[in-house]
Amino acid sequence: MKKRIYLDHAATTYLDPRVKKAMERCWSDDFGNPSTIYHEGRKAKRDIEESRKIIAGIIRSHPDEIIFTSGGTESNNLAIFGSANKYKKGHIITTKFEHHSVLNPIKFLEKNGFNVTYLDVGKDGIVEPHNVERELRPETILVSIIYANNEIGTIQPIPEIGKVIKDFREAHLEALLLSGSKASKWAVFHTDACQATGYLDMDVEKLGVDMMTVNGSKVYGPKGIGFLYVKRGVKLIPVMYGGEQENKLRPGTENVPAIVGLTEAIKIADKEKKEEMKRLTALRDYFIGRLIKEIPNVFLNGHPQKRLPNNINVSIMGVEGESTVLYLDNFGVSCSTGSACTSDSLEPSHVIMALGKDYEYGHGSIRFSLGKVNKKSDIDYVMKILPNIVKKLRLISAIK
Amino acid sequence: MKDVDNWYYSDSVKKHFFHPKNFLNDDPRGREFDTVGEIGSVACGDIMKMWIKVDPKTERIRKLKWRTFGCATAIASTSAFSEIVTEKGGMKIDDALKITPQDIIKRLGGLPPRKMHCSVLADQAFKEAIKNYRS
Numbered sequence: 001m002k003k004r005i006y007l008d009h010a011a012t013t014y015l016d017p018r019v020k021k022a023m024e025r026c027w028s029d030d031f032g033n034p035s036t037i038y039h040e041g042r043k044a045k046r047d048i049e050e051s052r053k054i055i056a057g058i059i060r061s062h063p064d065e066i067i068f069t070s071g072g073t074e075s076n077n078l079a080i081f082g083s084a085n086k087y088k089k090g091h092i093i094t095t096k097f098e099h100h101s102v103l104n105p106i107k108f109l110e111k112n113g114f115n116v117t118y119l120d121v122g123k124d125g126i127v128e129p130h131n132v133e134r135e136l137r138p139e140t141i142l143v144s145i146i147y148a149n150n151e152i153g154t155i156q157p158i159p160e161i162g163k164v165i166k167d168f169r170e171a172h173l174e175a176l177l178l179s180g181s182k183a184s185k186w187a188v189f190h191t192d193a194c195q196a197t198g199y200l201d202m203d204v205e206k207l208g209v210d211m212m213t214v215n216g217s218k219v220y221g222p223k224g225i226g227f228l229y230v231k232r233g234v235k236l237i238p239v240m241y242g243g244e245q246e247n248k249l250r251p252g253t254e255n256v257p258a259i260v261g262l263t264e265a266i267k268i269a270d271k272e273k274k275e276e277m278k279r280l281t282a283l284r285d286y287f288i289g290r291l292i293k294e295i296p297n298v299f300l301n302g303h304p305q306k307r308l309p310n311n312i313n314v315s316i317m318g319v320e321g322e323s324t325v326l327y328l329d330n331f332g333v334s335c336s337t338g339s340a341c342t343s344d345s346l347e348p349s350h351v352i353m354a355l356g357k358d359y360e361y362g363h364g365s366i367r368f369s370l371g372k373v374n375k376k377s378d379i380d381y382v383m384k385i386l387p388n389i390v391k392k393l394r395l396i397s398a399i400k
Numbered sequence: 401m402k403d404v405d406n407w408y409y410s411d412s413v414k415k416h417f418f419h420p421k422n423f424l425n426d427d428p429r430g431r432e433f434d435t436v437g438e439i440g441s442v443a444c445g446d447i448m449k450m451w452i453k454v455d456p457k458t459e460r461i462r463k464l465k466w467r468t469f470g471c472a473t474a475i476a477s478t479s480a481f482s483e484i485v486t487e488k489g490g491m492k493i494d495d496a497l498k499i500t501p502q503d504i505i506k507r508l509g510g511l512p513p514r515k516m517h518c519s520v521l522a523d524q525a526f527k528e529a530i531k532n533y534r535s
Contacts, residue, residue: 320445322471323417326408330418348445359442396423396475398438398447398467 005378007335009218009310009371010150010195015261016220016372022264023222026257034254035243044256051263058270059202059212059229067228067246068259072194072215073101075228076144078249079190079211080105082236083142084114090141091115095127096354099150102192103350106144119145121354124303125154133164138172140187147196147212151351151367152302153311155200158191162208165189188234194218194226198269199277199309210234214266216258220372221265225258280309280370287312287368287379295387301352301365310370315352315361318400319393324366327389333382335368360399409472410509416476421483424451424465433463437529439521446470446517448478448525454533460490466525473508473515480507481522493530499523 006014026047032040034048052063069075080092080102094106096118110116117135119127127145136143143165148155165187190211193202198219204212211234215226230236230249242251284307291298297317316324321337328335337349348362355361368382394400407414428436433451440447446469453463464486468478481504485491501520505511 318469320470320474323475326417326472348443359445363442363445395425396420396467397469398440398449399442399469 002332005333007368010369012217013220019221019261019264023257023261026260047256048254048259051259054263059204061204061229065229067230067249069226069228069250070224071226072213075213075226076101076192077105078228081239083188084109085237086235087141089113091137091139093117093135093143095119095121095145097121097351098146102144123355125152125355127156129157129160129164132161136168142188144190147191147193148308150195152313153308154302155306158207199273216262219265219269222258222261225255225262277309284309290383295390312368315364316390317364318397320363321366323393331385337366412509413476416479417472420479422465424467435529435533437525439525439528446474446521448521450525450529452529459493461485462490473511477504477522480504
């Protein structure tokens with residue numbers, strides 16, 4: 001097979017060989033069910049609890065605040081439906097450009113009686129903390145805001161939003177106490193950190209979040225594994241029922257190999273993110289600079305600096321994104337239109353539309369996301385072929 | 401690896417997408433074409449435009465050129481449509497008006513269900529052009 005250049009790390013990553021190695025013994029040797037009390041089970045239990053401790057050390061939480069799940073989608077669903085199950089009704093704040101695994105559960109709740117505020121994200125794709133402040137109400141049960149957007153990589157001011165929510169709670173504490181209700185509403189703050197994990201600060205104290213979603217498949221870990229950080233005191237009612245695993249919040253035999261792999265991946269990311277961030281930021285800016293300079297009518301989506309070091313999202317005017325992706329694929333380059341989850345949909349990217357741009361920007365958007373294997377020569381190759389692809393597709397295009 | 405080397409769409413879609421036939425290269429000059437029709441919108445993500453030259457005596461299509469903004473199947477279905485109506489000395493207008501989206505899909509060796517509407521656009525753009533020609 002021809003050499004491939006993989007530029008879609010925001011969709012998923014390959015496994016880091018060190019992660020694969022760490023997982024190896026868990027398949028056939030240390031295979032026990034952690035809920036059993038004999039030797040194999042105790043060993044598996046120890047693997048999970050060790051993993052929980054290591055992750056807790058990295059995100060600065062207590063180990064019992066880590067709930068292992070099957071990944072980002074399940075963690076987001078647990079955070080949202082878990083809160084909704086608890087409060088039955090109320091007000092939810094989110095943004096217009098969340099991942100579909102946040103947006104669609106919340107839309108479902110909206111249809112079933114919850115009030116929802118979808119915050120604007122401005123033309124740069126960044127939520128203003130004072131907009132969150134303005135929308136907070138005593139009946140707000142949940143605020144869910146993505147840490148770094150999956151399509152355009154823009155980084156949200158999570159610590160500032162956390163502070164705004166904390167201040168609001170304190171101001172209303174008295175009212176809450178006076179109401180005497182045990183199920184007092186408490187504007188729980190959740191963030192989806194799936195894209196952020198590999199690069200940004202994950203300290204939950206500094207972030208000021210009550211719940212945080214992390215998954216393995218974006219950080220060179222295995223697929224089908226993730227966790228939800230749930231701060232002590234935050235009450236969730238489970239969405240699945242079965243055994244009493246994971247603090248009674250997530251039934252089912254734990255996926256021990258994947259948990260061990262996820263932990264190794266997060267450990268590596270924590271150790272190497274500083275260097276990798278520096279390297280990729282330079283590569284990103286080099287790529288963006290060349291795209292804008294060398295292809296006419298190309299526009300960057302999202303803030304140029306306040307974005308993930310690996311994210312490049314541009315709208316190429318007059319050309320539909322899927323066509324560009326398939327031409328690049330034919331030349332051995334892998335990238336996406338918007339998010340991989342929506343490439344089956346014919347709608348323009350809801351993220352690009354949330355920036356207040358025209359349909360042409362939405363249909364013409366294309367995302368490159370860099371990662372460990374990428375070098376400057378990969379970018380140079382793309383810049384050798386892409387201008388000609390665009391030229392050809394523009395020649396065919398009915399929009400001039 | 402056979403499955404992944406098979407393309408996302410059919411071989412025929414692939415051929416028409418990477419090597420489209422009859423697209424309009426240079427803007428039309430003077431009376432190069434008798435009529436033009438356009439369908440679609442940027443909002444829905446596909447726009448098709450067709451330019452047609454008709455033989456006034458025989459009512460056969462002498463030349464059909466197009467431009468399309470859209471996905472792979474939108475491009476491929478316009479290209480396939482242009483082939484159908486211009487091959488073998490050109491179709492008669494009335495026969496060409498009878499071409500259905502299913503005919504285009506058949507020519508393309510099938511399309512994924514969610515992409516069916518792209519082929520609907522090709523025959524619609526043609527009908528628009530003929531409407532303009534006859535009015």
